[in-house]
Amino acid sequence: MAIIERPTETPALAGATGVVVTPASSYGYFRRPVHSSGWKSWAFTVDHKKIGIMYGAAALVFFFIGGFEALLIRAQLARPDGTILSADKYNQMFTMHATTMVFLFVMPMAAAFANYMMPLQIGARDVAFPRLNALSFWTFIFGGIFINTSWFLGGAADGGWFMYAPNSSVPFSPTNGVDFWTLGLLMTGIASQVGAVNLIVTALNMRAPGMTLMRMPIFTWMALVVQFLLLFAIPIITVALFLLLFQRNFDATFFSVADGADPLLWQHLFWLFGHPEVYILVLPSFGIISEVLPTFARKPLFGYPFVVFSGAAIGLVGFGVWAHHMFAAGLGPISVAVFSVATMAIAVPTGVKIINWTLTLWGGKLWFSTAMLFAIGLIVQFTIGGLSGVTHAVAPSDTQQTDTYYIVAHFHYVIFGGAVLGLFAGMYYWWPKVFGKMLNEKWGRWNFWLMIIGMNLTFGPMHIVGLQGQPRRMYVWTENRAGEGFFNIGFWNLVATIGSFVLGIGALLFLVNIWVSRKNPPAPADPWDARSLEWITTNPPKEHNFDRIPTVHALDEFFHRKYEDVGVDGQHDYKQVRTGEQVVAEEEAHAEAHIHLPSPSYWPIILAFGMLVIAYGVIYSTLLLAAGAAIAILALFGWALEPPTADDSEFDPPSSDGGQPSKELAHV
Amino acid sequence: MSETTIEPPVTSEAEPAIPAGYDDGQDHIGLAHHTTTGLSNTKLAMWLFLGSECLLFGGLISTYMLYRNRQGNAIGPDQLWDIPFTSATSFVLLMSSLTMVLSVSAAKRKDERGTRLWLTVTALLGGLFLAGQVYEFTVFYREGLGYTTSLFSSSFYTLTGFHGVHVAVGIIMLLSLVGMLAKGRIVGDKAETVEMVGLYWHFVDVVWIVIFTLVYLIPA
Numbered sequence: 001m002a003i004i005e006r007p008t009e010t011p012a013l014a015g016a017t018g019v020v021v022t023p024a025s026s027y028g029y030f031r032r033p034v035h036s037s038g039w040k041s042w043a044f045t046v047d048h049k050k051i052g053i054m055y056g057a058a059a060l061v062f063f064f065i066g067g068f069e070a071l072l073i074r075a076q077l078a079r080p081d082g083t084i085l086s087a088d089k090y091n092q093m094f095t096m097h098a099t100t101m102v103f104l105f106v107m108p109m110a111a112a113f114a115n116y117m118m119p120l121q122i123g124a125r126d127v128a129f130p131r132l133n134a135l136s137f138w139t140f141i142f143g144g145i146f147i148n149t150s151w152f153l154g155g156a157a158d159g160g161w162f163m164y165a166p167n168s169s170v171p172f173s174p175t176n177g178v179d180f181w182t183l184g185l186l187m188t189g190i191a192s193q194v195g196a197v198n199l200i201v202t203a204l205n206m207r208a209p210g211m212t213l214m215r216m217p218i219f220t221w222m223a224l225v226v227q228f229l230l231l232f233a234i235p236i237i238t239v240a241l242f243l244l245l246f247q248r249n250f251d252a253t254f255f256s257v258a259d260g261a262d263p264l265l266w267q268h269l270f271w272l273f274g275h276p277e278v279y280i281l282v283l284p285s286f287g288i289i290s291e292v293l294p295t296f297a298r299k300p301l302f303g304y305p306f307v308v309f310s311g312a313a314i315g316l317v318g319f320g321v322w323a324h325h326m327f328a329a330g331l332g333p334i335s336v337a338v339f340s341v342a343t344m345a346i347a348v349p350t351g352v353k354i355i356n357w358t359l360t361l362w363g364g365k366l367w368f369s370t371a372m373l374f375a376i377g378l379i380v381q382f383t384i385g386g387l388s389g390v391t392h393a394v395a396p397s398d399t400q401q402t403d404t405y406y407i408v409a410h411f412h413y414v415i416f417g418g419a420v421l422g423l424f425a426g427m428y429y430w431w432p433k434v435f436g437k438m439l440n441e442k443w444g445r446w447n448f449w450l451m452i453i454g455m456n457l458t459f460g461p462m463h464i465v466g467l468q469g470q471p472r473r474m475y476v477w478t479e480n481r482a483g484e485g486f487f488n489i490g491f492w493n494l495v496a497t498i499g500s501f502v503l504g505i506g507a508l509l510f511l512v513n514i515w516v517s518r519k520n521p522p523a524p525a526d527p528w529d530a531r532s533l534e535w536i537t538t539n540p541p542k543e544h545n546f547d548r549i550p551t552v553h554a555l556d557e558f559f560h561r562k563y564e565d566v567g568v569d570g571q572h573d574y575k576q577v578r579t580g581e582q583v584v585a586e587e588e589a590h591a592e593a594h595i596h597l598p599s600p601s602y603w604p605i606i607l608a609f610g611m612l613v614i615a616y617g618v619i620y621s622t623l624l625l626a627a628g629a630a631i632a633i634l635a636l637f638g639w640a641l642e643p644p645t646a647d648d649s650e651f652d653p654p655s656s657d658g659g660q661p662s663k664e665l666a667h668v
Numbered sequence: 669m670s671e672t673t674i675e676p677p678v679t680s681e682a683e684p685a686i687p688a689g690y691d692d693g694q695d696h697i698g699l700a701h702h703t704t705t706g707l708s709n710t711k712l713a714m715w716l717f718l719g720s721e722c723l724l725f726g727g728l729i730s731t732y733m734l735y736r737n738r739q740g741n742a743i744g745p746d747q748l749w750d751i752p753f754t755s756a757t758s759f760v761l762l763m764s765s766l767t768m769v770l771s772v773s774a775a776k777r778k779d780e781r782g783t784r785l786w787l788t789v790t791a792l793l794g795g796l797f798l799a800g801q802v803y804e805f806t807v808f809y810r811e812g813l814g815y816t817t818s819l820f821s822s823s824f825y826t827l828t829g830f831h832g833v834h835v836a837v838g839i840i841m842l843l844s845l846v847g848m849l850a851k852g853r854i855v856g857d858k859a860e861t862v863e864m865v866g867l868y869w870h871f872v873d874v875v876w877i878v879i880f881t882l883v884y885l886i887p888a
Contacts (some may be wrong), residue, residue, distance in 0.1 A: 131708070196716075206703070232719070238727075239731070252815060641855075
């Protein structure tokens with residue numbers, strides 16, 4: 001019988017045999033929150049699983065907001081001289097579409113998976129700093145809401161997601177939109193930065209016994225690489241955002257060309273962040289499908305070390321290719337040559353991964369579940385995007401294509417075909433793990449095929465209209481310059497618009513699927529015959545994740561507990577000796593006596609709220625700013641004075657009365 | 669919840685037999701470490717945070733280096749710098765690193781009085797440095813270097829201002845630490861908490877060495 005040591009009102013998720021111990025005293029300014037149900041149990045939670053779910057739900061909402069913005073853009077461009085959006089609204093629309101999709105959908109959705117899965121995959125009870133984790137989430141969600149309120153407060157940002165200065169200075173963008181954008185991204189940046197530190201420490205320090213680095217599940221590896229990218233890329237965009245903020249609000253001169261400012265400064269700072277950002281978006285999905293493909297091919301991942309190190313190589317080289325976004329800026333032949341070569345070089349580790357995935361499928365007993373379809377979809381679509389990407393490494397060709405729809409086609413194949421399809425694969429794969437129910441496979445197939453057909457109809461024709469010279473970010477195109485025959489951009493624009501609506505319907509089917517699957521029976525413990533550690537616990541996992549911290553003996557630990565090698569003479573032949581249920585039951589039978597869990601806290605959400613007030617204060621009033629700062633400072637001190645977990649002696653009965661030592665949690 | 673609901677702790681039973689052919693993971697089993705790497709979580713997190721701070725100051729310093737000679741017709745660094753004065757305040761800041769070390773060492777010896785004393789001295793030296801910076805900014809402003817005067821002035825004030833804010837945050841942390849130590853409100857390992865603030869403080873000092881060299885010592 002395990003004693004779950006987390007202050008709660010009622011013994012909720014602790015398992016049928018658990019006993020919940022309530023702390024005898026309180027700390028800090030207030031009593032600790034002790035809610036185990038209702039909205040308060042979510043608002044003040046520090047449980048990485050609840051935070052992961054909230055990240056995912058918020059990201060999904062932003063996905064549909066961003067998608068709606070994209071549909072407006074496509075509706076505007078369906079016919080010549082479109083009238084649905086004004087030029088000004090069109091600028092805001094493409095800026096916010098990209099900002100929403102990049103910062104408010106893909107990044108937080110990847111954070112959702114990393115948050116939820118990483119501790120489970122390495123056999124930990126939570127992340128290293130549970131309260132910082134809550135802070136990350138609340139700062140992100142407040143930042144996202146903050147940016148989107150600009151729609152109702154004078155207009156959103158209109159300078160493109162790259163927000164090139166001086167074009168984003170006050171004379172060219174007089175509304176508060178850019179300020180909302182800047183401050184909002186500073187907030188989501190804080191969220192990513194805090195999350196990066198937290199998850200790196202988690203992956204390096206919180207692993208279960210036997211979980212060496214080269215036994216870490218591949219998703220955790222890729223998430224770890226991404227956190228390093230965030231750790232070093234976010235501060236660079238932070239500098240750029242501060243410069244822009246000071247330029248616009250305090251009349252600083254960084255981007256005043258009249259004073260001799262260099263317009264390349266913003267470009268360098270932005271893309272030095274912006275290119276690693278591309279890998280920040282796509283590597284988590286690479287990790288996800290590297291879990292999905294072996295599971296549904298019934299084979300181990302081909303060349304696990306290659307996938308690990310090519311991921312790390314992508315992360316490293318990703319910091320050395322940023323200027324390929326600036327080939328048209330006139331950097332000079334040496335810079336262009338260097339960045340050309342570096343860009344071609346980064347295609348190598350990416351290609352290694354594609355080979356690994358293909359060879360994982362080779363000779364496998366393929367099971368085409370929806371998750372598998374999305375994973376295979378990623379390989380195909382991302383490869384198309386990767387190939388058009390290599391054409392951009394050739395600087396002369398890139399100069400021709402810069403600022404045309406060809407670029408739009410390329411990066412949508414990479415981001416949508418790479419990142420988004422992978423995230424959907426992850427949702428179908430881990431849905432039973434997270435919610436204890438399967439998603440409907442039939443609706444899943446419709447979801448998948450409409451999205452795939454939709455995306456190819458939308459982004460495929462953009463290659464053609466781009467090579468024909470249709471510029472990006474133009475709010476209309478005219479009939480008399482549309483061209484003739486096969487290359488008539490009018491026809492292809494219409495196709496792209498129809499495709500985007502197919503894609504939109506396909507994405508909506510995911511929501512339909514969630515709805516129709518809500519009453520599905522409980523999922524089996526091991527629905528996919530999976531391989532990694534997160535499945536050695538119940539669906540959904542208990543609040544404390546594992547009854548006993550599993551001891552790891554191999555990569556694909558769960559697989560090796562289920563199957564034994566009965567091959568002879570060096571031949572491998574695996575025979576099932578246990579079911580997944582039996583493996584989970586075996587762990588439950590050896591539950592630890594005492595399990596410390598971090599305690600919920602008010603401070604993360606209060607601190608994040610303080611930052612939100614500060615952000616509004618910067619735009620509207622010094623008084624508001626001071627109020628926000630006061631809230632934030634109060635929260636910081638409350639936080640510092642509150643122990644992350646109640647002390648042993650504060651539990652009744654005291655938890656230090658012998659027993660199995662539990663997995664130690666961090667003291668923040 | 670009564671004591672009687674607790675069953676005796678499960679004694680460790682034999683691990684299930686390790687299937688042949690793969691590593692038994694002995695390298696991590698049975699070690700008394702709290703963490704996988706043996707480093708404490710807080711310390712690792714602090715180092716990671718400082719690593720990312722390098723990039724923040726890297727960006728600001730690059731901006732300054734790009735614009736250091738772009739003052740137009742306005743006043744420039746050559747007419748402004750008072751190297752002896754700034755050297756003196758820099759010396760004060762560097763000495764505060766020494767007192768910080770003394771404080772960490774006292775904390776490790778569990779000498780609470782010494783810890784509080786040296787933390788206070790460190791905060792005072794930091795405050796002296798900040799006062800010097802405020803004085804310097806005031807002088808520059810009177811000589812005609814406003815925040816919006818030139819590219820040079822904007823980037824100079826932004827870079828040194830960001831550093832100053834870091835020092836100010838450090839001072840707040842030091843003084844809070846003194847207060848929390850006095851009231852016995854430190855959570856967890858006291859010596860480690862002092863050491864963490866120390867790491868931050870040393871980082872801010874090291875950044876100043878870079879800024880002082882690049883901004884003040886290299887001739888325009």
